[in-house]
Amino acid sequence: MPIMMYLLLYEVGYLPFSRDGASLLFQLINMRYEKKSTLITTNIPLSQWSEFLQDKKLTNALLDRLVHHSKVISITGKIL
Numbered sequence: 001m002p003i004m005m006y007l008l009l010y011e012v013g014y015l016p017f018s019r020d021g022a023s024l025l026f027q028l029i030n031m032r033y034e035k036k037s038t039l040i041t042t043n044i045p046l047s048q049w050s051e052f053l054q055d056k057k058l059t060n061a062l063l064d065r066l067v068h069h070s071k072v073i074s075i076t077g078k079i080l
Contacts, residue, residue: 006037013044013052022053026062033065040066 007028017025032038044052046067050059 012042
């Protein structure tokens with residue numbers, strides 16, 4: 001199965017993930033890790049991801065892969 005060169009995941013964490021959903025997200029990120037570019041938008045700080053993924057161990061492994069070789073851009077301010 002070919003891997004898409006770029007992937008955009010928009011508003012991650014807007015809705016809570018089931019355990020299966022969190023596992024699928026991890027598998028997707030792990031499959032792309034160090035191979036292809038992934039862009040994620042969210043309004044949830046990385047420190048709070050374990051709350052919507054509902055699994056601290058999985059969250060740590062997922063964030064390890066996401067932030068390794070990445071650039072995190074935080075935008076703050078008023079919502080228009």
